[in-house]
Amino acid sequence: MTIRLLTFLLLAALFSPALGQTFPGKEWETCAPEAAGLSAEKLAALRELVGGRGCVVRHGKLAFAWGDQTRSQDVASAMKPVISTLLFLAIQEGRLAGPDALVADFEPRLKTLNNGKDATMTWRHLASQTSGYGLAEHPGAAYSYNDFALALYYDTLMEKVFQQPGFDVFRRRLAGPMQFQDAISFDKPKPGRLALSVRDFARFGLLALHKGKWRDQQLVPASAFETMFTSPIPASTPLTGKQDAEMLPGQRSLGGTKSITPNGPGVYSFNWWLNRTDKEGRRALPTAPLDAILASGHGAKRTLWVIPSLDLVVSWNDSLVDDHDKSPGNPGTRLNRAARLLMEAVVDAKK
Numbered sequence: 001m002t003i004r005l006l007t008f009l010l011l012a013a014l015f016s017p018a019l020g021q022t023f024p025g026k027e028w029e030t031c032a033p034e035a036a037g038l039s040a041e042k043l044a045a046l047r048e049l050v051g052g053r054g055c056v057v058r059h060g061k062l063a064f065a066w067g068d069q070t071r072s073q074d075v076a077s078a079m080k081p082v083i084s085t086l087l088f089l090a091i092q093e094g095r096l097a098g099p100d101a102l103v104a105d106f107e108p109r110l111k112t113l114n115n116g117k118d119a120t121m122t123w124r125h126l127a128s129q130t131s132g133y134g135l136a137e138h139p140g141a142a143y144s145y146n147d148f149a150l151a152l153y154y155d156t157l158m159e160k161v162f163q164q165p166g167f168d169v170f171r172r173r174l175a176g177p178m179q180f181q182d183a184i185s186f187d188k189p190k191p192g193r194l195a196l197s198v199r200d201f202a203r204f205g206l207l208a209l210h211k212g213k214w215r216d217q218q219l220v221p222a223s224a225f226e227t228m229f230t231s232p233i234p235a236s237t238p239l240t241g242k243q244d245a246e247m248l249p250g251q252r253s254l255g256g257t258k259s260i261t262p263n264g265p266g267v268y269s270f271n272w273w274l275n276r277t278d279k280e281g282r283r284a285l286p287t288a289p290l291d292a293i294l295a296s297g298h299g300a301k302r303t304l305w306v307i308p309s310l311d312l313v314v315s316w317n318d319s320l321v322d323d324h325d326k327s328p329g330n331p332g333t334r335l336n337r338a339a340r341l342l343m344e345a346v347v348d349a350k351k
Contacts, residue, residue, distance in 0.1 A: 022060025023206065023215050026179050028199060029061045036063035037348030046341040049334065052301075054316030056345075057202050069199045072183040073317055076255070076297025078304055079194035080271035081228070082170065082204065083154055084127045086162075087270075088224030089173055095161050099124040099227070099270075106160035107152070107248075114245050126153040127270045128233050134251070134258050136243035143233060143264050144240035147256035148247060154192035154254065166191055177219055178203045192254050198315040205304045205313035208293070228270035229293060235266030235279040261325050271295075273324075282329030288339035300324035300335045310346050 022029060033040040036058035043056060043064045053067020090096045103121045104110040110118040118132070121139040125131040126149055132139050133149040158166040167186040175184055175196075182197035207213075212220030242259050266278040273294040275285045285292055288307070295304040299322035305314040323333040330336065 021210065021213075024060070024062075024179070024203065026181065028057075028181075031061045031063050033063050033345075036061055037346060038063055039345045039347050040064070042341050042345035046338060046345065049320070049341065050316050050338055051320040052316055052318035053198055054314065054319070055199050055202050056342075057206060057313040057315075058346075059311050060206060062199065062202075065199070067198075067318075070182050070197055072185070072195050072197050072200075073302075074188075074193055074195045075201060075295075075302045075304075075317060076193075078201075078295040078297035078302045079192075080150060081208075081295045081304075082174075082194060083150070083157065083192070084228060084270040084272075085208075085220055085224065086166075086169055086173070087123055087127060087157060088227070089220060090157065090161050092221050092224070096123065099127065103152075103156060107156050109248055113248065117245065123153075123157075124270075126150070128231075129264055129268060130233055130237065132240075132245075134245055134247040135240050136245050137240055141238075142240045143237045143268075144242075144258055145256075145260040145264055146258045147254040147260065148251055148258055151192060151252050151254045152248070155252075158191070170194075174204065174207070174219065175200075177217065178207065178214055190252070190254070198317050201304050201317075202313050202315040205295075205306050205315060208306045209308055209311070209313055228272055229274065230269070232267055232269040232274050232276055233265055235277065237265040239265075263325055263328060267328075278328055280329070284328050285336060285339050286329060286331050287336040287343065289343070292339070294324075296324050298322065300327075303335075305342070307342075310349055312342070312346065314342060 033043055038058055047066040055062055056064040091098055100122045104119050117138055121131050125139045129145050130140050130143055131149045132141060133152055135144055162169050170186050180200040182200050184196045186194050208225055211222040211225040212218055239262055240259055267274050267276045267284040273296055275288055275290055275292040277283055289309050291309050293306040301319050301322050302317045321334045324335055327333040327335045
């Protein structure tokens with residue numbers, strides 16, 4: 001082997017992000033926490049703090065797990081980033097022009113609803129909780145974490161854009177290619193409610209960590225995750241005044257109300273929670289790395305962490321954590337204490 005060729009191979013190993021990436025096949029490749037640069041002691045403390053069941057993936061390997069890894073259960077609002085990922089797949093497939101296309105192009109009843117107020121609603125508005133749907137505000141004018149709007153988002157995307165059941169869209173484009181191990185559903189107890197195991201949810205987290213790449217396939221455009229991870233609504237976005245407006249006949253909710261939490265401005269981006277700051281300057285997760293990204297359901301009782309700088313994915317469900325809303329600027333919440341333990345568990349990287 002020549003010196004020139006050896007130098008090239010060494011440089012490729014150092015600077016090619018695709019080299020050496022590990023992905024699970026039908027089963028996860030497992031390793032001891034120490035082999036992944038993790039502290040077993042800190043992860044045991046995380047398990048006790050969080051409870052329920054969960055798993056920790058580092059460098060693409062399952063390095064720590066607790067509870068029943070096979071059990072499939074609803075992940076509540078933590079599934080919302082999955083919907084936005086499918087939105088970008090619809091764009092890739094040419095079904096939509098982009099996130100700023102009008103929803104009314106597929107749901108024409110919006111053109112006359114509330115004297116035309118909802119006609120300018122875009123897919124970005126729905127994914128950012130700024131649609132004003134069922135409320136007095138015009139699209140883009142105010143933030144409202146709105147499960148009626150999310151049902152409109154899911155139903156219109158699946159029924160009118162893909163023209164397929166959501167389960168089929170998810171299975172064919174994501175769950176199938178990623179070889180999910182356990183039972184999944186996207187329609188129980190109602191369409192748009194995603195149930196899966198923590199180790200399968202970690203597969204979706206690994207896909208997000210690698211910006212849509214899975215082994216040698218780009219399942220989702222890298223630009224989709226770059227957009228989702230860098231487009232929070234402005235911190236100055238006002239909250240809804242909670243004045244009701246008309247919705248489409250028979251409009252359902254995915255589970256909650258029209259204004260579930262005031263958190264979001266400054267930190268919410270295409271249904272993901274970013275570790276940025278709100279209008280009061282509070283860091284969303286002060287004990288976590290700045291690039292930490294969260295899918296959160298039921299106050300973080302059901303959670304998926306993606307932390308690119310640490311090459312780390314963490315998934316848990318049915319946990320003791322329920323204080324996501326109280327966590328901005330507050331390092332003492334259970335969610336932030338869990339984040340601190342995750343940071344302390346990584347023993348081979350600068351914090």
